[in-house]
Amino acid sequence: MHKGRMEAFSDGVIAVIITIMVLELKVPEDVSFTSLVAIGPHIALYALSFIYVGIYWNNHHHMLQVCGTVSGAILWANLHLLFWLSLVPFTSEWMGEHLTDAWPVAAYGAVLLMTGAAYMILARLLVKHEGPDSVLARAVGGDTKTMLSLVAYLTAIAAAFFAPYISLGLYAAVALAWLVPDRRIERAIANS
Amino acid sequence: MHKGRMEAFSDGVIAVIITIMVLELKVPEDVSFTSLVAIGPHIALYALSFIYVGIYWNNHHHMLQVCGTVSGAILWANLHLLFWLSLVPFTSEWMGEHLTDAWPVAAYGAVLLMTGAAYMILARLLVKHEGPDSVLARAVGGDTKTMLSLVAYLTAIAAAFFAPYISLGLYAAVALAWLVPDRRIERAIANS
Amino acid sequence: MHKGRMEAFSDGVIAVIITIMVLELKVPEDVSFTSLVAIGPHIALYALSFIYVGIYWNNHHHMLQVCGTVSGAILWANLHLLFWLSLVPFTSEWMGEHLTDAWPVAAYGAVLLMTGAAYMILARLLVKHEGPDSVLARAVGGDTKTMLSLVAYLTAIAAAFFAPYISLGLYAAVALAWLVPDRRIERAIANS
Amino acid sequence: MHKGRMEAFSDGVIAVIITIMVLELKVPEDVSFTSLVAIGPHIALYALSFIYVGIYWNNHHHMLQVCGTVSGAILWANLHLLFWLSLVPFTSEWMGEHLTDAWPVAAYGAVLLMTGAAYMILARLLVKHEGPDSVLARAVGGDTKTMLSLVAYLTAIAAAFFAPYISLGLYAAVALAWLVPDRRIERAIANS
Numbered sequence: 001m002h003k004g005r006m007e008a009f010s011d012g013v014i015a016v017i018i019t020i021m022v023l024e025l026k027v028p029e030d031v032s033f034t035s036l037v038a039i040g041p042h043i044a045l046y047a048l049s050f051i052y053v054g055i056y057w058n059n060h061h062h063m064l065q066v067c068g069t070v071s072g073a074i075l076w077a078n079l080h081l082l083f084w085l086s087l088v089p090f091t092s093e094w095m096g097e098h099l100t101d102a103w104p105v106a107a108y109g110a111v112l113l114m115t116g117a118a119y120m121i122l123a124r125l126l127v128k129h130e131g132p133d134s135v136l137a138r139a140v141g142g143d144t145k146t147m148l149s150l151v152a153y154l155t156a157i158a159a160a161f162f163a164p165y166i167s168l169g170l171y172a173a174v175a176l177a178w179l180v181p182d183r184r185i186e187r188a189i190a191n192s
Numbered sequence: 193m194h195k196g197r198m199e200a201f202s203d204g205v206i207a208v209i210i211t212i213m214v215l216e217l218k219v220p221e222d223v224s225f226t227s228l229v230a231i232g233p234h235i236a237l238y239a240l241s242f243i244y245v246g247i248y249w250n251n252h253h254h255m256l257q258v259c260g261t262v263s264g265a266i267l268w269a270n271l272h273l274l275f276w277l278s279l280v281p282f283t284s285e286w287m288g289e290h291l292t293d294a295w296p297v298a299a300y301g302a303v304l305l306m307t308g309a310a311y312m313i314l315a316r317l318l319v320k321h322e323g324p325d326s327v328l329a330r331a332v333g334g335d336t337k338t339m340l341s342l343v344a345y346l347t348a349i350a351a352a353f354f355a356p357y358i359s360l361g362l363y364a365a366v367a368l369a370w371l372v373p374d375r376r377i378e379r380a381i382a383n384s
Numbered sequence: 385m386h387k388g389r390m391e392a393f394s395d396g397v398i399a400v401i402i403t404i405m406v407l408e409l410k411v412p413e414d415v416s417f418t419s420l421v422a423i424g425p426h427i428a429l430y431a432l433s434f435i436y437v438g439i440y441w442n443n444h445h446h447m448l449q450v451c452g453t454v455s456g457a458i459l460w461a462n463l464h465l466l467f468w469l470s471l472v473p474f475t476s477e478w479m480g481e482h483l484t485d486a487w488p489v490a491a492y493g494a495v496l497l498m499t500g501a502a503y504m505i506l507a508r509l510l511v512k513h514e515g516p517d518s519v520l521a522r523a524v525g526g527d528t529k530t531m532l533s534l535v536a537y538l539t540a541i542a543a544a545f546f547a548p549y550i551s552l553g554l555y556a557a558v559a560l561a562w563l564v565p566d567r568r569i570e571r572a573i574a575n576s
Numbered sequence: 577m578h579k580g581r582m583e584a585f586s587d588g589v590i591a592v593i594i595t596i597m598v599l600e601l602k603v604p605e606d607v608s609f610t611s612l613v614a615i616g617p618h619i620a621l622y623a624l625s626f627i628y629v630g631i632y633w634n635n636h637h638h639m640l641q642v643c644g645t646v647s648g649a650i651l652w653a654n655l656h657l658l659f660w661l662s663l664v665p666f667t668s669e670w671m672g673e674h675l676t677d678a679w680p681v682a683a684y685g686a687v688l689l690m691t692g693a694a695y696m697i698l699a700r701l702l703v704k705h706e707g708p709d710s711v712l713a714r715a716v717g718g719d720t721k722t723m724l725s726l727v728a729y730l731t732a733i734a735a736a737f738f739a740p741y742i743s744l745g746l747y748a749a750v751a752l753a754w755l756v757p758d759r760r761i762e763r764a765i766a767n768s
Contacts, residue, residue, distance in 0.1 A: 002257075008199075009206070009207060009249060011588050013210060015207070015396075015585060015588030015592055017211055018589060019596065020215060020592070022596075022665055023215070023599070025666050028670060031680055033679055043663075061577075061585075065581075075253070079242075083239065083242050086211055086214050087235075089215075090219070094219040094220060101223035103223050103225055104223055193445075193446075198445075201441060204398075212406075271441075282409050282411070289411065290415045293415035295420055296412075385638075393590070396590075396591030396592070397591045397594060400591055404595065404599060460630075467623065470598050470626070473598055474598055474601050477603050481603065487604075487608065488607055
């Protein structure tokens with residue numbers, strides 16, 4: 001099966017996910033500067049979730065670029081990734097209303113954890129499909145960065161129960177670490 | 193007429209359908225673990241509806257892949273399918289609030305029934321358009337699986353009036369049965 | 385300029401328009417059959433608006449298919465069409481709550497009228513761009529059907545002030561008349 | 577990296593942004609002509625924001641058309657542009673409820689300013705990527721129009737604090753100035 005329509009569908013779903021989050025931003029209560037400042041954390045959180053979804057789109061794009069065809073199992077692994085990603089607006093909304101409470105902050109991390117795991121499953125299925133000597137296999141390598149992110153999410157989930165601000169810091173740190181695009185694949189293309 | 197734009201439009205509509213369902217998930221009432229657990233059934237139902245829409249996208253993708261051109265009648269049969277599919281978020285929301293009541297549970301099944309029937313109409317028009325010796329005709333065959341699903345939906349609608357949990361079980365069972373991608377088409381492509 | 389991205393963007397916008405209308409469907413008030421029946425008119429109206437948006441997508445698809453390139457003016461005429469089309473969910477929601485009141489029923493017709501006029505402007509710009517001997521020019525011909533639709537919308541707007549049901553009948557009748565795909569273009573392609 | 581998927585994703589995001597704004601239009605309070613007139617300013621503002629988003633799509637389309645490949649940095653500059661653009665529905669909703677108040681009117685301008693700046697960053701990265709002798713470099717030239725727009729936004733933000741109607745006038749004026757498609761690129765293509 002050709003990968004084209006899976007890419008197009010993923011683009012559509014991710015485009016909707018990244019955009020509907022803005023529907024959850026409540027306009028300031030009145031027209032004062034104070035009420036504008038009061039929604040600052042919500043806008044910062046919107047930016048964080050936007051960056052996370054953007055990272056997934058970006059890496060998805062890079063990874064699929066060096067693939068040829070896809071299988072039925074890959075289509076489902078991709079839908080599985082999109083499912084968890086689609087819950088980001090949901091946990092983002094809950095955490096936005098309760099930035100210092102354990103369960104909302106942990107739930108945000110849990111969805112990031114599941115999304116990261118789903119991405120890893122998709123990556124492994126693609127590597128298996130492409131073969132051990134493919135450009136993708138060399139590019140994805142040991143998945144160290146993804147692994148470290150999963151560890152950071154787990155730490156953040158645990159931290160949410162005694163110091164939620166540490167969790168928020170970890171979520172921001174992982175996002176920053178991924179803002180750098182995955183040069184491994186660009187390099188692997190250049191070397192191939 | 194070339195099928196390309198019909199595929200692109202269907203991808204867009206299905207991407208919006210599958211994603212806007214998350215807008216209907218209400219965040220937990222407070223920050224307790226109890227309130228998080230309380231929305232568990234809503235998340236499970238979101239997953240079920242996500243899987244159903246995913247199944248349609250998947251099978252739509254498979255089916256269109258072995259087609260060449262489309263006709264005006266096929267464009268309308270496709271819009272007809274998208275119409276019923278777009279009602280899934282609606283009946284999903286109603287059933288989510290009343291998991292043990294007859295009419296909401298029956299309505300969910302009725303929309304699945306109409307969606308299944310619309311898919312069958314589209315499949316038959318495509319087979320007719322492609323011709324009896326086409327790859328598609330051999331792949332789609334006797335439609336036994338679709339037929340059985342329609343029977344399961346009918347049973348679930350009837351069961352909703354005396355034992356709604358049987359209906360919920362049937363909805364989950366049909367989804368599971370379809371999670372396995374339609375190997376018939378992959379096989380038919382391989383054999384052609 | 386190549387038409388590809390204009391088609392893709394239009395597909396995206398129309399896919400969102402046709403799908404977000406379902407967000408305006410309110411779930412029945414309780415779990416009784418009576419409350420399900422009470423939302424019947426809303427579902428019928430959703431179907432009507434879905435058909436209207438579907439018709440525009442269908443005809444847009446047909447028309448663009450016989451075009452080669454587009455100009456800056458055509459891009460804006462296309463955005464102008466999408467603007468009016470995007471108001472269909474809005475007037476549809478208002479009319480849905482007040483099916484027998486003059487202004488909501490007239491407003492629905494006014495948006496259909498402007499959408500129809502915008503479509504005609506786009507069609508004429510495309511014909512001018514393609515030239516008088518193009519397949520499109522022969523296919524679009526005298527625009528009689530579009531003209532008659534505009535007359536029907538005007539009549540419906542006027543009728544809204546003394547007999548809104550006549551307006552509703554006219555909206556349904558025009559939709560039915562367009563459900564038949566535009567054979568002129570298929571014929572013109574076949575003859576070319 | 578090929579630009580195709582970045583274009584497709586941008587089309588998807590912009591299509592959602594431009595369409596979800598209609599969800600913020602509240603239907604008139606009752607069925608009177610007075611209440612229809614009362615929402616006039618909201619519809620005018622919807623049209624203004626629609627035009628702004630349309631302008632960005634249009635210019636994005638023109639600019640990408642003369643580009644070949646994209647880099648990781650360009651993908652992020654593009655996401656950065658989409659982020660600010662996605663805040664237009666948000667500030668549009670706030671300003672729509674308070675057309676004569678300083679902070680809402682200034683916030684609308686601030687988002688336009690950041691969007692314009694993000695567009696300029698993207699344009700410069702693309703020019704750098706294409707090289708100084710590329711069609712794009714000749715087409716984009718000195719960016720005078722973009723610069724003037726940024727100055728107009730800054731003026732409008734300042735004016736919001738003593739005469740908000742001047743700000744509204746400036747927002748409308750800049751939109752009108754950009755409605756004329758960017759002939760520089762069409763000309764540069766023709767001359768190349």
